[in-house]
Amino acid sequence: MACSSCGVIVAVLLVVAIVYEVDGRFSNEGCDLFEGSWVYDNVSYPLYDPKGCPFIEKEFDCQHNGRPDSSYLHFRWQPSACNLPRLEGKRFLERLSGKRIMFVGDSLSLNQWQSLTCMLHRSVPDENYTSTRTGGLSTFTFRSFNVKVMFSRNAFLVDIVSTPEGRVLELDSIESGKTWKDIDVLIFNSWHWWLHIGRKQPWDLIRDENAIFEDMDRLVAYGKALETWANWVDSNVHPAKTTVFFQGISPDHMNGSNWGDPNAENCEGQTRPLQGTTYPGGRHPAELVLEKVIGTMKKPVYLLNITTLSQLRKDGHPSLYGFGGLRAMDCSHWCLAGVPDTWNQLLYTALVQM
Numbered sequence: 001m002a003c004s005s006c007g008v009i010v011a012v013l014l015v016v017a018i019v020y021e022v023d024g025r026f027s028n029e030g031c032d033l034f035e036g037s038w039v040y041d042n043v044s045y046p047l048y049d050p051k052g053c054p055f056i057e058k059e060f061d062c063q064h065n066g067r068p069d070s071s072y073l074h075f076r077w078q079p080s081a082c083n084l085p086r087l088e089g090k091r092f093l094e095r096l097s098g099k100r101i102m103f104v105g106d107s108l109s110l111n112q113w114q115s116l117t118c119m120l121h122r123s124v125p126d127e128n129y130t131s132t133r134t135g136g137l138s139t140f141t142f143r144s145f146n147v148k149v150m151f152s153r154n155a156f157l158v159d160i161v162s163t164p165e166g167r168v169l170e171l172d173s174i175e176s177g178k179t180w181k182d183i184d185v186l187i188f189n190s191w192h193w194w195l196h197i198g199r200k201q202p203w204d205l206i207r208d209e210n211a212i213f214e215d216m217d218r219l220v221a222y223g224k225a226l227e228t229w230a231n232w233v234d235s236n237v238h239p240a241k242t243t244v245f246f247q248g249i250s251p252d253h254m255n256g257s258n259w260g261d262p263n264a265e266n267c268e269g270q271t272r273p274l275q276g277t278t279y280p281g282g283r284h285p286a287e288l289v290l291e292k293v294i295g296t297m298k299k300p301v302y303l304l305n306i307t308t309l310s311q312l313r314k315d316g317h318p319s320l321y322g323f324g325g326l327r328a329m330d331c332s333h334w335c336l337a338g339v340p341d342t343w344n345q346l347l348y349t350a351l352v353q354m
Helices: 006-016 089-095 107-123 175-179 218-236 285-294 307-311 339-352
Strands: 020-022 025-027 036-040 075-079 100-105 129-134 137-142 147-153 159-163 166-170 185-188 205-208 211-213 243-246
Touching: 089 107, 089 339, 100 107, 107 137, 107 147, 107 339, 205 218, 218 285, 243 339, 307 339
Parallel strands: 100 147, 100 185, 166 205, 185 243
Antiparallel strands: 020 025, 036 075, 129 137, 137 147, 159 166, 205 211
16 A cells, blocks of 8 residues: 555654563564663673674774773663563574575665674574675675675765766766665665765765756755655565665764763763763754655655664774774774674564564
């Protein structure tokens, strides 16, 4: 049944009517899994030892890179009104046997993809797997389950085209969507690269329909690109075949004033999450843009609303213990094990109820 507000209905479904576990059983009681706080749990967390994940990317392996503290590994997300189910890797693989899961986005999608492969490998350590990379597509295959967990690097979702005038960010073109067709589960993400300037900016011009700009308000450009993505989903996705998620906005922690500590220049030296259920700096502006676009969609899209719970984790970033070491402060990506494991528990909870 078509309806103009289906995007809103399904996004809200995940918050209001999601299943959760009570004494080992699943229940359909109403619960907002995204509203809660972080509690210290050194018994059941971390969910895996990074040393037991032989394919983990160096940039996320903070302990191996010399991070001196370890308390960040032991925090568990606790929803206010229920418990978040633990990801059961074997059940996940059995449920998705013969299917393909694809994360599409930037290095935050890589962060989540890497987390999920580590969690699944921990659950079935003797399972034969293959890991391949062709261009921007990485594929991790659990062979006996015939499950492919894929990552397609695509920071903007829309296209960047080389022209005689330079590299053009095409806000209304999405040719890369050909790669996404007929995938069983799609998890999209985009935001991190929209604010890059200077040498880190991978485009020279922006095209919006027939107009060319040297630049524009990045939130406006982001919204236009999301509208193009939303039109692609509405025109190409068949809900009986493909389930679509959007990861939500992963925040950075580059300014301590945003969390009430003006003496903190960035995330360096942060060892504990913020207490409570709300972030002092308020909602992320890109989060509002994303929710507005999803609310207009005709096809169902599940929003993994990970922004607030991630905003509370100022301690979860590599800081000086990522890819760049002492030469580069990383307050955008996340250490593994860590926060993206919770994103994947939320993904798992949504998938097992379907």
